[in-house]
Amino acid sequence: MPGPIQSLSRAAAILRLLAGGERRLGLSEVATSLDLAKGTAHGILRTLQLEGFVEQDPESGRYQLGAELLRLGQSYLDVHELRARALVWADDLARATGEQVYLGVLHQRGVLIVHHVFRPDDSRQVLEVGSMQPLHGTALGKVLLAYDPVARGELEGAELEAYTPRTLTDLADLDAECALTRERGWAGAVEETWEGVASAAALIRDRRRNPVGAVGVSGAVERVCEAGFVRPELVASVRDAARSISRDLGAARF
Amino acid sequence: MPGPIQSLSRAAAILRLLAGGERRLGLSEVATSLDLAKGTAHGILRTLQLEGFVEQDPESGRYQLGAELLRLGQSYLDVHELRARALVWADDLARATGEQVYLGVLHQRGVLIVHHVFRPDDSRQVLEVGSMQPLHGTALGKVLLAYDPVARGELEGAELEAYTPRTLTDLADLDAECALTRERGWAGAVEETWEGVASAAALIRDRRRNPVGAVGVSGAVERVCEAGFVRPELVASVRDAARSISRDLGAARF
């Protein structure tokens, strides 16, 4: 059986390279970074540009990601069944808790946010759909680690980054936390990724009981926690939402 | 000079095909739709799957768009300078007008929404970032048609769809509307795409005075209009926002 199609893999590598930085890249930088001949990189970039995946600044000749990626990303959300079924429950959860709500799925080595509901007040908030969160420092991530062996396998041999002094960076500690998560049915994370922020999340299952994602709330630690622990009424709401979404996906009653 | 890289163009065609429907597609459907050999389509799909651009349902063997598109689409927004600079002004515009705000750019033959602020009330709203709007039936589209010859060129020879009885479907009528837009500096659209919905938009320029996008408001015709015309105080706010964003991009004062 043959391997992947080389030119496609190279195009994907170019897109990831452009996505990884904050500024536009020139052809020579792209070619050098990926160890490709300039002509090769140019052919790929020119085709990606024709298809809308890459745009070139006419003045500087530098390249950046193109608008077609945004359009296709939105199409991904439109056909994403979990998200479609979670929309209403997520809104209800934000209302019930007064905090912002995230819906995440496992993607490569992290949690991809596929839906995000703002905290229902007038504050300025930044939408995070399409962003990645770490598996090991967030409640969403811990839930996926606890129930999905594929997620746990992604961390094997990895060095866990310490975002705050409270981040669990030892795999044994993290495994113990996942066992606790499975025992009580939800995960919490208190100031493990951002100081001052706490969150709780619970698992979503599909109609065959497979883990397919997680839903959680996140907010200021002073509101989310009481005596250092996530408030029980928040946990109850999160678990209710996870059950409702799971049922909507066809999972049998717990 | 050689043409585009065939395998990349084929991969893009497969992604567009998957984006265009509401259900997952099988290998045979993909191959037949694009007139490719099954082995060829399979090789492309397998590579796209390895890279995260496509996902396969393990039970049915059918394919759908993959999560990496959402992540890259978000990265596109992160490096999109116009959007970055427009965020605060768009929030202010939603507050000042009480209506929802859209920021759009020309993409292929339509307007791509790159930012969307909800109407500041408690109603349920659907985020439309990443979605496409028609050039000929929306205020955003008319602004781009009026000022950007590339946009106007996209409509040459096209049949304009009538979304409502009020949609302009004759190119001459649309050109007259664009002339009016250039004359007064903003565009309006009253029940041209959706009945009951009206909108107004104004152009955003970059530091070289090139048209790079448009900002607009949209809402219920009863609120947005007065005696059949867009309310002047809404127009003033939209134009203020467009000027502020343009200035932030380095465009000289008007």
Add this chain to the structure above:
DNA sequence: GATGCCGTTCGGCATTGTCGACCGCCGTCC
């Protein structure tokens, strides 16, 4: 003006992508 860097183009060639044929599995029909 000379130099170096850039994005772009070019022609040769070999390897990579493509194709038709085939495989095993599954669902449907008789």
Add this chain to the structure above:
DNA sequence: GGACGGCGGTCGACAATGCCGAACGGCATC
């Protein structure tokens, strides 16, 4: 239960397509 047809997937042959090094013209710097 057996035959059939459709499916996603695999295989080997081959030629055309993708890749490469070299060259080009434009621009900025010294």
